[in-house]
Amino acid sequence: MPIKTSPRKRNVGPGKAGKRAQNKETNRQAILKAALELFRQKGFDHASTREISRRAGLAEGTLFNYFRTKEDLALYFLERELVELIAWYEHPGPLQRAPLPERLFAIVHHHLEQIAPYEDFIGAVYLRALQPSSKLSPLSAERRELNRRYLSFIRGLLAASEAKGELPPLGEPGAYGFALFHLAMITYWLNDTSAGKENTLAALDRCLQFATRLLQRQGQWDWQ
């Protein structure tokens, strides 16, 4: 499975330093590619760093320079997925003009599609992430930067809807709320055994439609 190259994070100029940074990025991607292939074959827990380095064509020590643990590799994967997701969303197209529930649906759905080939790996990552001591835990220091980027992306999107009157002012909690929902949907998706994971599609759509309507009514709902 080819990994799409993500847009550069830093502006890398020409010259020696630039070249080195480029090499580093190439190596990182080669390692990730090898690791993901192995995770797919053997599962996250059973693939060793030695096998990963062999498959990537690097010495185990070199691998260590890039990723100290498999968790670091997983973290890198999550980061790349996020960067890709944001870039995909911001690409101009008809989606930009769609109503909010559809755009939010598209974000979660695209994310799920991207990680679908690595479902087992993601499952293992989620199990690890439940341990507070893990770097993969959503509250870990290592994930802070990732979280910040994600939250500001969502916050920007919701703020635009708030400005248009599509939503009441939600502020920061709106983005946190969506982040939780996004996580919950991934968990649901991981456990979804329906054909084509159709239950996930239905749940995703219905929750978003309902939540948007509820928010538009400022929480006023005739619950009966």
Place this chain on the structure above:
Amino acid sequence: MSFSTKHSNSSPLSRGSTLGRLGIQLAADYLGFQVQRPFLRSEKRELKQQQYQRRSTRRLCQTIQHMKGPLMKLGQILSMQDNVLPREVIEELSVLQMQAPAMHPTLARARFKASLGKYPEEIFKQFEPEPFAAASLGQAHRATTFAGDPVVVKIQYPAMAVTIQTDFKLLRATLKTSCFSSYLPTEVIGEIESGILKETDYLREAANVEFFRQQLAPLSFVRIPRVYREFSTDKVITLSSVSGMSLAALLKTKPSIAFRNQLGLCLLQLFLFQIHEVHAFHADPHPGNYLFSADGSIGLIDFGCVKHITRDFTRLIQAFLARTWRQDPAEMKHMLRLIWGTDPRQASPEALRMLRTEIELFDWVFPPAEAGLNRVSFDNPKIFELGLRLRKECLGAKLAHKEFPFYSRAELGLYSYLRQLKATLDTNHILHSIRAAQPNM
């Protein structure tokens, strides 16, 4: 006065007969009838009673309203039964006039991929992201194949089966506490549920379309879509696009008398041909399912509700057409046994009333020789009225043949079309031409 026990076993569908093959539309007819039943007998009751009924109806409506899936559609259908339901119920049900859940382009596309494994743009030269029509369980999109054929792609909303099951649980719980429980026994609800669940399999519909396309080929004026099997699954069905307009739209173009009679002739032929030749019929005469063209051809779509006729039922209809049974007591007995499957002396007054209505209607549509009539005007409201009465009686009577409610529904649909066309037809001649073509009749 309690409503709880009186009619609990007089339902024609609660005793062993299979509602399982009911289409959504028929289920709605049936539910609609049951909902109106208390009203039918309440004319002389005090206002208080009616208010109670009304409250119950409202509660039932609210339940249906809270459902997301096809039951919402069911509510919509119920609310359109203005011929059958009393005004009070229609008022309550009118709140349900809403759309089945729509899919935005992103969801429709995702759903398509989840079922077919590829995105629409990978399979079609062109695919319209916005639907052009709603369907009971999903929506219909226009597309063009790479070969250049215009097609219609019907995509089902995800997880419909689970939704239906959940909705029915909710419906059962509500019914338990309302006055409708006796009219809608649990086993009936169960059969309606399984009938609707079957409609979630579009491959079944695909098989029906193919069957009718082949069987109706001798009728050159009928257009039936072709199934694109390679682009169809149990949740997505791709059909060749059938052109044409609804009857209402056609009538706006002020067609000539000759043209209207021509269409009427075709519709009657189509109906009789299905009953006598194909032994199966399209049981959903919903106005959107017949597409009329200026060239006089008729497009037939939506094969979700198709009824196959048993040999017994065919024999019954043939005997009915022969008329001789009316003079011959032995044949009459045989006839009644065919209708009710039991000793005719045990036939309920309701059932006998139904038979009388059927005879009267039959004589209007196919006048006996001694009447000296060779053209029947369907503009006459009597025919439609009798059809409607028969439909009601049929839903209320205990019958041996499960085909009856379907048959009377299709028949009523036909008369409704012929009436709108103000067609004048030599019905006996049409009937004989169809029967003459069939050696074993």
